[in-house]
Amino acid sequence: xxxxxxxxxxxxxxxxxxxxxxxxxxxxxxxxxxxxxxxxxxxxxxxxxxxxxxxxxxxxxxxxxxxxxxxxxxxxxxxxxxxxxxxxxxxxxxxxxxxxxxxxxxxxxxxxxxxxxxxxxxxxxxxxxxxxxxxxxxxxxxxxxxxxxxxxxxxxxxxxxxxxxxxxxxxxxxxxxxxxxxxxxxxxxxxxxxxxxxxxxxxxxxxxxxxxxxxxxxxxxxxxxxxxxxxxxxxxxxxxxxxxxxxxxxxxxxxxxxxxxxxxxxxxxxxxxxxxxxxxxxxxxxxxxxxxxxxxxxxxxxxxxxxxxxxxxxxxxxxxxxxxxxxx
Amino acid sequence: xxxxxxxxxxxxxxxxxxxxxxxxxxxxxxxxxxxxxxxxxxxxxxxxxxxxxxxxxxxxxxxxxxxxxxxxxxxxxxxxxxxxxxxxxxxxxxxxxxxxxxxxxxxxxxxxxxxxxxxxxxxxxxxxxxxxxxxxxxxxxxxxxxxxxxxxxxxxxxxxxxxxxxxxxxxxxxxxxxxxxxxxxxxxxxxxxxxxxxxxxxxxxxxxxxxxxxxxxxxxxxxxxxxxxxxxxxxxxxxxxxxxxxxxxxxxxxxxxxxxxxxxxxxxxxxxxxxx
Ligand SMILES: [Fe+2]
Ligand SMILES: [Fe+2]
Numbered sequence: 001x002x003x004x005x006x007x008x009x010x011x012x013x014x015x016x017x018x019x020x021x022x023x024x025x026x027x028x029x030x031x032x033x034x035x036x037x038x039x040x041x042x043x044x045x046x047x048x049x050x051x052x053x054x055x056x057x058x059x060x061x062x063x064x065x066x067x068x069x070x071x072x073x074x075x076x077x078x079x080x081x082x083x084x085x086x087x088x089x090x091x092x093x094x095x096x097x098x099x100x101x102x103x104x105x106x107x108x109x110x111x112x113x114x115x116x117x118x119x120x121x122x123x124x125x126x127x128x129x130x131x132x133x134x135x136x137x138x139x140x141x142x143x144x145x146x147x148x149x150x151x152x153x154x155x156x157x158x159x160x161x162x163x164x165x166x167x168x169x170x171x172x173x174x175x176x177x178x179x180x181x182x183x184x185x186x187x188x189x190x191x192x193x194x195x196x197x198x199x200x201x202x203x204x205x206x207x208x209x210x211x212x213x214x215x216x217x218x219x220x221x222x223x224x225x226x227x228x229x230x231x232x233x234x235x236x237x238x239x240x241x242x243x244x245x246x247x248x249x250x251x252x253x254x255x256x257x258x259x260x261x262x263x264x265x266x267x268x269x270x271x272x273x274x275x276x277x278x279x280x281x282x283x284x285x286x287x288x289x290x291x292x293x294x295x296x297x298x299x300x301x302x303x304x305x306x307x308x309x310x311x312x313x314x315x316x317x318x319x320x321x322x323x324x325x326x327x328x
Numbered sequence: 329x330x331x332x333x334x335x336x337x338x339x340x341x342x343x344x345x346x347x348x349x350x351x352x353x354x355x356x357x358x359x360x361x362x363x364x365x366x367x368x369x370x371x372x373x374x375x376x377x378x379x380x381x382x383x384x385x386x387x388x389x390x391x392x393x394x395x396x397x398x399x400x401x402x403x404x405x406x407x408x409x410x411x412x413x414x415x416x417x418x419x420x421x422x423x424x425x426x427x428x429x430x431x432x433x434x435x436x437x438x439x440x441x442x443x444x445x446x447x448x449x450x451x452x453x454x455x456x457x458x459x460x461x462x463x464x465x466x467x468x469x470x471x472x473x474x475x476x477x478x479x480x481x482x483x484x485x486x487x488x489x490x491x492x493x494x495x496x497x498x499x500x501x502x503x504x505x506x507x508x509x510x511x512x513x514x515x516x517x518x519x520x521x522x523x524x525x526x527x528x529x530x531x532x533x534x535x536x537x538x539x540x541x542x543x544x545x546x547x548x549x550x551x552x553x554x555x556x557x558x559x560x561x562x563x564x565x566x567x568x569x570x571x572x573x574x575x576x577x578x579x580x581x582x583x584x585x586x587x588x589x590x591x592x593x594x595x596x597x598x599x600x601x602x603x604x
Contacts, residue, residue: 061376064384065376068376070595073592075595075602075604076596076604077395077414077417079604080395081399084392085388087376088375088385091375091376092385094381095382137595194603195599306377306444309377310376310379310444313444314378316508317448317509318380319508320502323506
């Protein structure tokens with residue numbers, strides 16, 4: 001999903017790199033060639049990818065948690081099956097992406113264990129939307145429809161990424177995301193056409209998610225939060241558009257749908273400005289955003305706690321698997 | 329084709345002709361549906377909490393299949409006029425539910441969204457024992473006199489052996505690894521031995537089920553299961569298999585079922601009659 005959000009220490013300098021090698025590398029990606037795991041790559045490219053892909057992967061895993069709250073509670077057998085399949089896909093995306101990140105981390109002697117431990121220690125961030133609480137079944141629909149909708153926009157933006165293993169993982173992920181959006185939309189449609197109570201929880205859910213959805217794509221520029229790594233990702237042809245362009249694409253696609261369902265967003269100023277050719281909207285609270293991605297969001301601690309319990313409580317299983325002797 | 333003194337029954341309409349046959353058939357279907365529904369419910373609580381990500385994905389896929397099986401059995405009940413599948417799954421009183429008590433048992437301490445100290449050893453033992461049983465029951469049912477059920481059993485058996493293989497592998501791996509892992513399994517096996525009894529029961533219509541050739545006898549079901557488990561364990565626990573909390577087949581249940589119902593009907597009851 002999930003856009004690149006700055007975290008961790010600054011990049012290592014590239015001073016010891018051979019300029020010729022670097023030029024050849026740049027020529028390859030300029031020509032649209034894909035870089036593979038064993039190819040030479042500049043350090044800041046590798047490090048940028050590790051951050052991007054491990055954050056993307058871990059966000060898929062953490063993203064399963066808010067939706068998972070509704071899996072056992074889903075109102076019908078069909079919905080129970082649908083949401084379970086969807087959450088399973090997200091875990092699968094996480095698995096796929098963490099493997100890509102693991103390959104990139106090999107030269108540094110790091111493994112999956114480090115990723116999980118970095119998550120638990122707070123060094124590895126996960127996406128802002130997954131720090132938020134869920135309150136009603138409408139949230140299950142909202143996540144599938146608009147959070148996945150936002151994810152589709154940011155992920156398709158990287159479908160041509162210069163790093164081959166990531167690019168191929170994204171191809172598969174985006175195919176599945178289409179089903180997620182349909183799944184979310186089906187839940188939303190049922191609520192929109194349903195009882196007063198159902199319409200109420202739907203509107204309430206959208207009101208609550210709106211600021212998080214705007215934050216999803218990150219700040220428009222580095223000035224807002226102090227740092228932004230959008231540019232290097234564009235230079236290395238990982239992504240094409242910047243944060244604001246992605247947010248505009250999201251508003252373009254979804255606001256008309258929101259309005260046609262008779263729903264509103266909690267921003268009276270929101271409108272399409274013909275002259276500027278873009279949506280004008282009230283900025284979300286970017287200071288709050290900074291707090292959220294520092295694991296100071298409303299449900300950050302609780303979600304991390306779930307991961308931690310799962311990790312520690314099952315450590316005997318992983319230990320047993322590593323010591324497993326061939327059965328008699 | 330003649331089967332004993334009974335004919336093969338090919339439709340719901342035909343099954344309704346004989347009230348005793350119908351009663352025995354419905355009883356069997358409720359057991360099958362409710363067992364799978366509870367097992368898949370407990371599985372769904374694990375989502376996101378499995379020992380590793382790969383297992384989360386695999387376990388979830390099994391859980392979905394199992395819930396799909398429950399749906400197939402509830403559909404057969406719906407055809408017999410018992411009500412809509414979602415009402416059957418979400419809106420029946422505990423005393424009307426026929427799942428075995430051991431299958432409703434909580435996954436461990438805590439709640440799935442808060443402090444879930446779930447026990448993987450319980451999950452491995454329970455699922456291995458259950459899937460072993462389910463395969464035997466389904467294989468018997470492929471020869472059932474009720475054709476629509478025999479067909480469903482055949483369909484379910486296209487997936488179910490993979491589930492059994494999955495849990496069997498977990499069981500073997502953990503049983504043959506660290507002392508700690510083996511001890512944890514053994515504790516859960518000893519516990520299961522006190523509680524698994526009603527899983528193997530067919531309830532108040534067991535005799536009719538055998539008589540109408542809906543299903544093999546309880547004794548045969550139990551013997552085949554014990555045989556399979558003995559192959560795995562080498563020797564069976566010396567005590568006889570118990571049913572510490574009673575028999576779910578008779579509608580007896582524990583507060584663990586109440587806890588499950590409260591969760592799985594949470595949204596359903598929030599606006600009854602709504603279309604979701
Ligand atoms: Fe995803
Ligand atoms: Fe998704």
